[in-house]
Amino acid sequence: MSRRTEGGKEQSVRRRRGRLDDERPLTRRPESRRREVRVLYVACEGESTEPDYLQYLNEQFGDGDGRERQPFRIQPVYRKNGMTPSQVVEAARAAAAEDEAWAVFDRDRWDDIPQAVKMAAESQIELAFSHPSFDLWLLLHFQAFSGAQSGSSKNVVDKLRQTADAFRDYDKRGDKSIKGPRRDALKGLEHKAVARARSLIASCPQGECAPARAEPDRAGRDAQPLPSNRWAARSGHAPDCPILRRDPSTDVWRLLVALGIV
Numbered sequence: 648m649s650r651r652t653e654g655g656k657e658q659s660v661r662r663r664r665g666r667l668d669d670e671r672p673l674t675r676r677p678e679s680r681r682r683e684v685r686v687l688y689v690a691c692e693g694e695s696t697e698p699d700y701l702q703y704l705n706e707q708f709g710d711g712d713g714r715e716r717q718p719f720r721i722q723p724v725y726r727k728n729g730m731t732p733s734q735v736v737e738a739a740r741a742a743a744a745e746d747e748a749w750a751v752f753d754r755d756r757w758d759d760i761p762q763a764v765k766m767a768a769e770s771q772i773e774l775a776f777s778h779p780s781f782d783l784w785l786l787l788h789f790q791a792f793s794g795a796q797s798g799s800s801k802n803v804v805d806k807l808r809q810t811a812d813a814f815r816d817y818d819k820r821g822d823k824s825i826k827g828p829r830r831d832a833l834k835g836l837e838h839k840a841v842a843r844a845r846s847l848i849a850s851c852p853q854g855e856c857a858p859a860r861a862e863p864d865r866a867g868r869d870a871q872p873l874p875s876n877r878w879a880a881r882s883g884h885a886p887d888c889p890i891l892r893r894d895p896s897t898d899v900w901r902l903l904v905a906l907g908i909v
């Protein structure tokens with residue numbers, strides 16, 4: 648940045664440490680916006696993997712980077728024994744009120760996805776849908792993946808266990824947590840995961856889907872609601888690409904891009 652004075656340099660060093668309390672605006676408006684903590688409510692289907700992952704995002708990236716990325720705080724919303732996709736959307740709506748809200752859910756065993764998407768579109772709740780499962784998003788940190796899975800997460804989980812040592816026992820004895828070595832294994836691979844998730848859109852069999860069409864940013868909860876097919880097309884899939892045919896795909900990358908992590 649060009650307007651650095653000696654004092655400015657000090658500021659910049661302080662900010663990189665990521666302590667919100669230490670920050671002082673260099674100039675008034677853009678900087679004060681960057682200091683403000685962006686709060687978002689992210690409701691998820693699972694009770695373990697996704698909340699752990701969201702907590703990891705908070706701890707790893709939530710303080711901002713002192714430059715472009717605004718500090719953020721994700722409030723995970725989940726329930727013991729999980730929720731169906733429409734319950735996820737409803738929980739996001741209830742928890743967030745007028746604030747930013749996201750719904751994270753999977754294809755794997757649910758039938759109420761079109762209804763959940765419709766509810767999300769009506770309430771401007773952002774979607775991070777994965778087909779067949781959130782585990783695909785984890786796997787993409789380590790390797791590319793392709794081929795329709797027809798809703799089964801088995802291949803994805805098998806690959807995840809084989810590819811990443813920290814995930815060797817993932818989903819064994821019910822342990823789908825993302826803690827300790829598993830978190831460490833994900834660190835630094837966000838760009839790769841995002842690039843691989845975006846390339847899945849480009850290879851979507853529907854043909855008209857392209858990552859360049861994606862709208863990763865918030866629409867704003869007070870914007871004019873879109874029909875559900877257009878709302879679900881904000882990931883870069885075409886409006887006429889049915890969400891249940893996006894096999895395999897994951898939109899979790901949109902959350903990372905929206906937060907400025909990638």
Ligand SMILES: [Zn+2]
Binds near residue numbers: 848851853884888893
């Ligand atoms: Zn598509």
